[in-house]
Amino acid sequence: MHINIHEILVGTTSNSIQWSTILPSMFGVVVGGxxxxxxxxxxxxxxxxxxxxxxxxxxxxxxxxxxxxxxxELQALKxxxxxxxxxxxxxxxxxxxxxxxxxxxxxxxVFNANTSKIGKITNDELRECVINIYITAKFFxxxxxxxxxxxxxxxxxxxxxxxxxxxxxxxxxxxKAHKDLEYAKVSLMMSKRDNLVPTCQKMVELFKQLDDxxxx
Numbered sequence: 214m215h216i217n218i219h220e221i222l223v224g225t226t227s228n229s230i231q232w233s234t235i236l237p238s239m240f241g242v243v244v245g246g247x248x249x250x251x252x253x254x255x256x257x258x259x260x261x262x263x264x265x266x267x268x269x270x271x272x273x274x275x276x277x278x279x280x281x282x283x284x285x286e287l288q289a290l291k292x293x294x295x296x297x298x299x300x301x302x303x304x305x306x307x308x309x310x311x312x313x314x315x316x317x318x319x320x321x322x323v324f325n326a327n328t329s330k331i332g333k334i335t336n337d338e339l340r341e342c343v344i345n346i347y348i349t350a351k352f353f354x355x356x357x358x359x360x361x362x363x364x365x366x367x368x369x370x371x372x373x374x375x376x377x378x379x380x381x382x383x384x385x386x387x388x389k390a391h392k393d394l395e396y397a398k399v400s401l402m403m404s405k406r407d408n409l410v411p412t413c414q415k416m417v418e419l420f421k422q423l424d425d426x427x428x429x
Contacts, residue, residue, distance in 0.1 A: 276333045279323075283331075284427070286323040287346060291420045293320075298353075302405065302413045309401035310409055313361045316354060321347060339426050346419045353416060356408040363404050367397035 301312060319325065324347050334340035373390040 276330055279327045279330045280334055282323045283327065283343060286321070287343070287420075287423060290320060290346075290350060291423075294350075294416055294420070298413060299417070302409050303417070309364075309398070309405045310360050311364065311401075313364050314357050316358055316361070320354070321351070336426070339423075342419065342423050342426055346416070346423065349412065349415050349419060353409075353412045356404070356412050360401070360404045360409060363397065363400045367394070367401055370394040370397040 301307075301310060324331075331340065331344065334343065370390065370393040374394050
């Protein structure tokens, strides 16, 4: 079968194929598909960029809110520390801390719930100060717990001396009871001198450092 090239270009063959109609249609389909594909990819990319920026801004806002909450918690702890512990530890001439404190409360609830966000504090000085305050404060509560135990032991020994003095009317109690009482008192004195006082002083320094950073 002979095919005339001119007929193909013009639009007919012996099989009556309308190439002049088919070729433009095919071209239109291809171009339309490419435009649709490009538009679709551009839309997806743009949506991704917009969502990424939105998530980034949302995360920044959440981080800032968390930092504000942590600072507020530290300021509350500072008030408790200054009004409750400083007068009885640093500003007292007593040989030992004679107060027993309940320790069932979580004083660091905000910090404990957001430890993963502490590293997002961009201010290096503030981040380091916040971490140091919480670590020192937790150690201070451990010191209070130790002192509570020593105070409980001291009071038990004091009761033993009191009871033994009645059992032994001719003296003021058995030698062992007095020895235990003396040991208990020394333990309390060491608890204040070696643990409570230096840790309390460290807390004062850190709170002052925090105030200086926040005022900058």
